[in-house]
Amino acid sequence: MSAVIARLVASRLFWPVVMLLALFAINLIAFPGFFAVTVRDGHLFGSLIDILRNGAPTLIIAVGMTLVIATRGIDLSVGAVAAISGAVACSIILGSPEPGSLATVAVAVTVALLISLVLGVWNGFLVAVLGIQPIIATLILMTAGRGVAMLITEGQILTVNSPPFKFLGSGFWFGIPIAVIVAAVVFGAAALITRRTALGMFIESVGINPEASRQAGVRARGLLIAVYTFCAFCAAIAGLILTANTAAADANNTGLFIELDAILAVVIGGTSLAGGRYSLVGTLVGALVIQTLVTTVYTVGIPPIATMVFKAAVVTIVCLLQSPTTAEALRDFRRRLGLRAGKGVVAS
């Protein structure tokens, strides 16, 4: 029994899950109806559904980010790519004679996703072919990308009146939010493709030792380009969901700081920024922790001035609990406690 508990505690996912449950508990105390999920107007309705739906864009980006980080890289440009894809889709819909038709929306979404592939290949090219450090390579698109999005929207917030597009952000399918379904598909696909084939192992090997994996016959260059392209593709999907959610493309604010949320989700999930071993399930937990944190601020009624400090405190606690040094100290502490208890028995 105690061996099982020890294994659980040692798991990298243990503390993030505990944190998630703790946040749920705080919410439940502040608002007893927190876990209530009802059916309203034929769709699921409740705080938990909100967390899943609003957390979906972060999760989608974090899935792409996990693979990038596993190759010892990082992609700072995801927020800008999200803004570009939203801007492209909205300007196409606005420019078409029939903004409400399904065909228009299909074209808009396809073009936005195709552009993201180009942006991803660009990032991958800089990193894999030119050998620029990932943080710098993607910083270029992070800064320039938002400018590009501003050019596309001409500095305006583009409001579209297109039911099929809006459906993507706030619609439901069998009562489940479309955004959640999309996130589940992206997550499932990434898990299947990287874990049911050797691809995941290749990604990890490139992250651990690029030179050794090259000598072992892994095509690191192509792999890196593919991973950055996938990450940009995820960012574009998230951007479309974010934009459709309010039916307006806002070049300045769509996906603002989402790269930091995504990186944080990956790190909370136990994937090391040093590359190598990664955990998609961990990333899922991380993304849920972040979104639950946001909701907690609203339900508990933390004043806006204190919000940042509250978030910082929670993140610090998770990171501290997860760090190997803290784990070591805790183990030490427990052993000494055990020793003292043991001595006590002898003395009596």
Add this chain to the structure above:
Amino acid sequence: MKKLIGIAAAGAMLVALAGCSGTSAASDGPKPLDELVVGFAQVGAESGWRTANTKDIQAAFEDAGIELKFSDAQQKQENQIKAIRSYIQQQVDVIAFSPVVETGWDAVLNEAKAAGIPVVLTDRAVDSADDSLYVSFLGSDFIEEGKKAGQWVLDEYADATEPVKIIQLEGTTGAAPAIDRAEGFADVISENPNLEVVASQTGDFTRAGGKQVTEALLKSNPDVDLIYAHNDDMGLGAIEAIEAAGLVPGKDIKIVTVDAVHDGMQALADGKINFIVECSPLLGKQLIDIVKQINDGETPEKRIITDETTFTQEQAIEALPTRQY
């Protein structure tokens, strides 16, 4: 001895430098308008209101034939300070800007003052003990806007016998309009003890923010009667959240907002918003007047308030066709 010469030289340089910075536009007499250069540091493009403001100012400068150097701070104070510093280096004739937040401007404004460049605040004020740091503040009275919104709520619920629950969607934390619109509103509604703000959170003046906050607050306060949003965009986000909760915006939950941008006015005309307090972004012409006054060596008034009104549904339907933004 060498040291002394060094000190003397440094002193002479200082005097020379001071002499340089003393030559401001005003002391040379009025310049022709096409030689004037004005630097404008905009907050960003965070809302429809702001883009209308930007367009109006750019158009007004083009009409007047005055060169405008424009920068977008993307809602960050450090970007704005950088922009102002670069305007000081370029020795523009007038610097105008809308401060992102109220505090933290003394250092950079002192630099502008030392360089002899007059500063005009547009739309938002700074919180500084030294009001010699700027020449004029052109903009709305946000406290008054909050009071107008509060007055409507007070009249609407004058006969209420039960508590009226209000959710407030605040603007960016620390921004002047957010602080003042909350203050003016709270002032007025305190007259009726039945009016109670049950939750107040920031939606950062954006639609996505307004939507997410409203979604969460509707769960924990399902019996809310009214939402007061510090701008139209957050109100528009709230409408989406209310509809997603299966309620009717404007009926089940009333909405009062500030700004009166096009999308907000449309929602008011459709009955989804109940009342809008106008906050006019069309400051371009008045800003040109101030720049001309400074150029002519006159002192503009310290506080210039923009002309503004309020809109009900009927007034919105009437005003919409001729609305510029």
